[in-house]
Amino acid sequence: MSESTIVIIGNLTADPETGKTQSGTPVTSLRIASNERYVDRHTGQWTDGDTTHVHVVCWRTLAANVAKSLRKGDRVVVTGRLREREIAARDGDERLTYEIDAEDIGASLTFATVTIQKASGSRRVRP
Numbered sequence: 436m437s438e439s440t441i442v443i444i445g446n447l448t449a450d451p452e453t454g455k456t457q458s459g460t461p462v463t464s465l466r467i468a469s470n471e472r473y474v475d476r477h478t479g480q481w482t483d484g485d486t487t488h489v490h491v492v493c494w495r496t497l498a499a500n501v502a503k504s505l506r507k508g509d510r511v512v513v514t515g516r517l518r519e520r521e522i523a524a525r526d527g528d529e530r531l532t533y534e535i536d537a538e539d540i541g542a543s544l545t546f547a548t549v550t551i552q553k554a555s556g557s558r559r560v561r562p
Contacts, residue, residue, distance in 0.1 A: 439517040441535060443489055444543055445469030447509050451493075453502045463498035465491050465505070467513065490534040491515070500554055501540055510543035 445467035453463045471484035491513055493501045505511065515537040524530045542549045 441517045442514045443469050444512050447505055447507050450507050451502050451505055461495055461498040463493045463502045467491055491537050492534055493537045512541045512543050513537055514539050
């Protein structure tokens with residue numbers, strides 16, 4: 436079975452939410468809004484297209500670093516595995532939802548600058 440890897444660029448719609456699993460594994464979740472922007476050929480003006488909202492889940496060290504670093508409105512680049520889940524809707528029906536199991540997240544430098552600071556205790560983990 437092959438994994439579906441995805442890269443998405445967008446803005447956080449809220450501050451990241453942090454927590455831990457029952458076994459104590461750090462987890463952070465966030466929502467990203469990604470919209471297309473294009474020049475309308477008839478008017479010559481920039482136009483906003485459709486917006487896609489995506490749920491992103493981060494684990495362990497990435498979860499902690501995302502929680503410390505990102506806030507609502509920040510523009511990010513996310514890479515990870517696309518997952519499909521069934522969730523219970525308010526009306527009791529089961530619905531399909533898609534989320535990204537994040538492998539890495541970085542700040543988009545298109546409209547911002549950052550100063551990189553290595554997290555204390557961080558080390559490179561080989562796959």
